[in-house]
Amino acid sequence: MHALKVTRAEDFPEWYQAIVREADLAELSPTRGCMIIKPWGYGIWERIQGELDRRIKASGHDNYYFPLLIPMSFIAKEAEHVDGFAKEMAVVTHHRLKAVDGVLKPDPEAELAEPFIIRPTSETIIGDAFSRWIKSYRDLPLKLNQWANVMRWEMRTRMFLRTAEFLWQEGHTAHVDRADAMDETMLALEIYRSFAEDYLAMPVMVGEKPENERFPGADCTYSIEAMMQDGKALQAGTSHYLGTHFAEAQNIRYQDKEGGLALAHTTSWGVSTRLIGGVIMTHGDDDGLRTPPAIAPRQVVIVPMLRGKPEDAEVSAYCQELAKELSALSAFGAEVRAFVDTKDMKGAEKRWDWVRRGAPIICEIGPRDAANGQVSFIKRIALREGEKVKTHMLERGAFIGAVASMLEETQTALFQEAKMRLDANIRDDITTFADLERYYGTDDEGGEFKGWARASWSRPTGAALDKVGEQLKSLKLTIRNAPLIQPASHAPCIFTGAPGVEQILIARAY
């Protein structure tokens, strides 16, 4: 009997929906494709924001804020960029409503001369500012970041993974030349890799996207890719070197040391609330989420087991005192987040609510614990022994002394578990397209776990690459990226048999 009604093995998409709802992460709003993010989900996002913001600032970036609405003409400036985003844009055309026959409608008299689009990303409006701010080589590099909401009118949405509105961070930088901009692109990518692995306990493969998967308007795109528990890949972060495309389109020029006029080289990079979807599908189990302690809004939850009897007062006081002592500890370089759940409901139900949310340590304190100075607790990472919930017990001082290391060990163990899954499920033995067909082409609906393939290719371009894309699409596969770490020599290309030039990761993707 698990805490969720559906198990991962029975129906992974249903399980995902169940965990989002049951762990109090988010729910669908009346606004099409948009989420209401609830406290446990938003609390995780706040932890993500806090730590990532610290790392972004520490690496020399400042925060700015640009408008939600972008003049429509701006988006038209970079041709590839328009093609990439035009189909999914929300447009603001009026500035007033009017009741016509009792029905509110945009007032025809109030149509805007130039419509606005709701930002799907901010390259164009930030580029416009860059063109005014950047005059001299002394103004470079310009490294900024913004935390914002963006909107893309997606045809099909999935909670956290693809919603019409989502929250993200977008870095935008300008540099004197390609080398400096590439250093920045790789710096952002490394921030994402280390953040995903250290803070989200989510191991990733870092690499360059093939030409057909690039961001619209980019010279090259890099990504971090994580493996979900159904074997699919999730693009968890991207970093783009934009070359001089946006600089040309928006006239971002500077006077160099020699007095000549040069185009700036720009970058952009972002991660979004999608990371939370990645955390769910990396660490969730059939009892709910197992929130990595570093990002858990509450790390130690204390549930008083009250009975409506006189000794309740002592139990409550004991719990409060325990929380106070735990809050004085530190883990992951910050105060331990301890919480006493005083809500007036049955203790057993509160326990299961916290199990589903994935609080790392859940203490259940009854009269006997209070009287004997001990702590009964469960560890969310290893909730059960067989079918039964495993309860641990420690003397109070011993428990307090062990909490910080338990949290840190939990973080490490979650990472190790996910890392082993990733490493064990990347196949290196696929050397021809026929191998790929054999592995991915059969028994699609059985729900059998299929991981990724690492194979050599000759990096075709243009029409040849399109053909490769079609071949892969027939197996519902995509090229995720070409890992940065490459072997010294390469086997023949699995698509063409030509000499291989690099290894790529092939997978089904979200």
Added chain:
RNA sequence: CGGGGUGUAGCUCAGCCUGGUAGAGCAUUAGCUUUGGGAGCUAAGGGUCGCGAGUUCGAAUCCCGCCGCCCCGACCA
């Protein structure tokens, strides 16, 4: 936008084929019992059966149209 499924109480669903007073479990509220851990009994509240038009004496049920949601595609962080 294509293919499939589905819309009935806060949630999960039955009832629909074969038209005849709106159902269950969970949740909520109240009372009693229980108390080392997802309790039991009793009672109560809660629904224009997705929306609109039609057939009929009578529609949750049959017919037509529309809409939402879920899954699989196309598109994408």
